Amino acid sequence: MSVLGKILRFAKPYKTYGVLNVICNILYSIFNVLSIIIFIPTLGILFDKQEEVFEKPVYTGFSDLKSYGEDSLNYFLTQKVADDGPMAALAFICIASILIFFLKNFFRYAAMYFLAFLRTGMVKDIQDLLYKKTVSLPISFFSEKRKGDLLARMTTDVKEVESSVINSLEGLVREPITIVIVLISMLMLSAKLTLFVFLFLPVAGFLISAVGKKLKAKSQAAQKENGIFLSFLEETLSGLKVIKGFNAEKILGDKFTASTARYKEIMKSVLHRQGMASPFSEFLGVAVVITVLWYGGSLVFAANSNLKPQDFMGYIGLFYTIINPVKAITTINYNIKKGNAATERIYEILDLENPIADAPNALPITDLKQQIQFKNIGFKYQEDYVLQDFNLTVKKGQTVALVGQSGSGKSTVANLITRFYDVNDGEILIDGTNIKAFTKKSVRGLMGLVTQDSILFNDSVKNNIALGKENATEEEIVAAAKIANAHDFIMDLPNGYNTNIGDSGNKLSGGQKQRLSIARAVLKNPPIMVLDEATSALDTESERLVQDALEKMMQNRTSLVIAHRLSTIQNADLIVVMQKGKILEQGTHEELLNSNKGYKRLVEMQNLA
The missing domain is CATH 1.20.1560.10 (ABC transporter type 1, transmembrane domain)
Incomplete structure (x- = not known):
């Protein structure tokens, strides 16, 4: 019964x-x-x-x-x-x-x-x-x-x-x-x-x-x-x-x-x-x-x-x-x-309870006015802390890049700001208010996300780009594709924007898939961009096209960039070097080269000195 x-x-x-x-x-x-x-x-x-x-x-x-x-x-x-x-x-x-x-x-x-x-x-x-x-x-x-x-x-x-x-x-x-x-x-x-x-x-x-x-x-x-x-x-x-x-x-x-x-x-x-x-x-x-x-x-x-x-x-x-x-x-x-x-x-x-749920009195947020602040953050996926005593301020309009070895906690920062996970210690503030005071939907609505793995669906090019904005017009989709340097290769496809790209977009190359992901984020037109190693899996030519698209997209936006290839973030307003979940140093490209610490060693390893 x-x-x-x-x-x-x-x-x-x-x-x-x-x-x-x-x-x-x-x-x-x-x-x-x-x-x-x-x-x-x-x-x-x-x-x-x-x-x-x-x-x-x-x-x-x-x-x-x-x-x-x-x-x-x-x-x-x-x-x-x-x-x-x-x-x-x-x-x-x-x-x-x-x-x-x-x-x-x-x-x-x-x-x-x-x-x-x-x-x-x-x-x-x-x-x-x-x-x-x-x-x-x-x-x-x-x-x-x-x-x-x-x-x-x-x-x-x-x-x-x-x-x-x-x-x-x-x-x-x-x-x-x-x-x-x-x-x-x-x-x-x-x-x-x-x-x-x-x-x-x-x-x-x-x-x-x-x-x-x-x-x-x-x-x-x-x-x-x-x-x-x-x-x-x-x-x-x-x-x-x-x-x-x-x-x-x-x-x-x-x-x-x-x-x-x-x-x-x-x-x-x-x-x-x-x-x-x-x-x-x-x-x-x-x-x-x-x-x-x-x-x-x-x-x-x-x-x-x-x-x-x-x-x-x-x-x-x-x-x-x-x-x-x-x-x-x-x-x-x-x-x-x-x-x-x-x-x-x-x-x-x-019957599962979602631990990342909206507070009963959660309010929507519609824009970033001043800054995003990571305050005394501590986070662990299981037993060991991935981030400890992490403090960072990202001002409106800034491009802040996170660099460091694999496992240093860079992607975790992106997961926390989008509330894919919640912090164990400390708090994330948007314009001085704890991120948990806002609804998840409105927080994520502020952000455009481009990841290392291009997540595409077995559908047409148009519908994959339109995922970034409900009821988007064809003109808006084309404009977003042009900013992402994707329009030309799309027009070369058999049915243009109506071409089905296959399971996970397997009919396209890595660079083409990434540019569609960028077009999707551009169409959303968010005030905050989160780029999680968006060019690390691309060849040199594809990287150049994607990087150009990223730079167009980041104009006049607050951007948090997680980078593996340091060539992509030399012009960032602030570069944060991470090591074992903590900030080792931060500054501009030139400042960090002169500091002779962790960033310079990373640059030398990639032959960019």
Whole structure:
């Protein structure tokens, strides 16, 4: 029920369809019972056992409803046989049966029709919420979790919930209603026989449920292994060049087959239990039917019995009708247990608290007026501090460059100013106000980000650039591309700005991809630019074009530049040399060359003295 409670919260927007489904299922169940009962008088006519009633019955109250209904039908049939013969009565019953079966199946379809809106809507809402939750989580979450495992939760686990839990909603509503209505009808036909039946159904249900006790645990293990499998596949496809270059196909192939072997063993156990459920429950159902047949037959043959042969045959039909809903409920129980594991994995993501959240009274910020200040900053990703006692002021309009060896904390500064992470100690101030006092969206709205890895999407050139500004016009996109030195190569593409650039922009060169990233940042037109080693992965010619584009973009903007190639930051207003998370020295290019400290050594290593 906890699983259903979690899943049914997604059904609230579609409760109207749920109510219509319940109404249709009630009507379906009523006509389902009538489709059995209507054959009782048919049997009476065929075997000349039909009770004749010559006086029209009088309705005396609800307690006498069964007798009134039987007597009314028998009175009508008696009149029909007397006036037109038994064939006319039989023809009437046949026509009535066709109508009842039509209505039964009509309401069954209508119930499924309305449920389709609820089912598809719930699946969509789960996927939408899971996606929104995933993209809202901090960057730190994705460094700890396997991407493949997240993909498994968003695809395989959602499909598992759909097939196991959501698809069970139809039976969860219809089968209990059918059971109740059929049981009421059975009690009306023979209370004594029905009470006897109640002795056997709980025993059969207990035996059937015993088969699936460990199904949830096995299903959870299967979902976890599937996440490992997808993660491994994602890593393989991403690192295919390295795998081939180091002839590591066999090593990774062995790991892959080990994962699929574990998944095979787990799923084999799950499928064995599932396979046992249906034949085992059918055998028990038949055993109960035969037992009821024996006991009911003894009641029919007993002296002064109130159970007529045609009533007993109708009773057997009703009882056989109730077996399928009972079996279906046990199947639903299996499915919900199976879907429980997937539901828990989905809710592990949905229930996560985002540590980098807006304060309750957070306000938007629209512009940088004076300066950005890093004040006594201390930060660590795990145990060891990456930044310690870091102090830096970036004034409006300045270009400040951070340089230093790998691991000195340069990129961490960029991660903190964009609030991809929050500081452990100290504070970051924008115009004297702590960055946490502003909304994340507005803080990031102030900034344009160009990273070493050009993050592009499998879409057209135009749409990749337009990501920087909602509802951007074509003229604005072209102008941004020209500033980024990208317009010329774009026009040489097969479809110009409408050319699809492939997965991660793989149809373009490194320099072309980087210039598109710059065009995207230019189109956003932010007051603050954050450039994280934007030219380090480029060849000399591409670097020249990209550097020219960067210089155009940084004009009249506050810029924080993280640089590996010192040739790109010689004109910066302030160069900050970092070492092991602390500032070693800072100043202009000329000042730092004359200081004979860390910066000069870095310059000499790059032959720029």
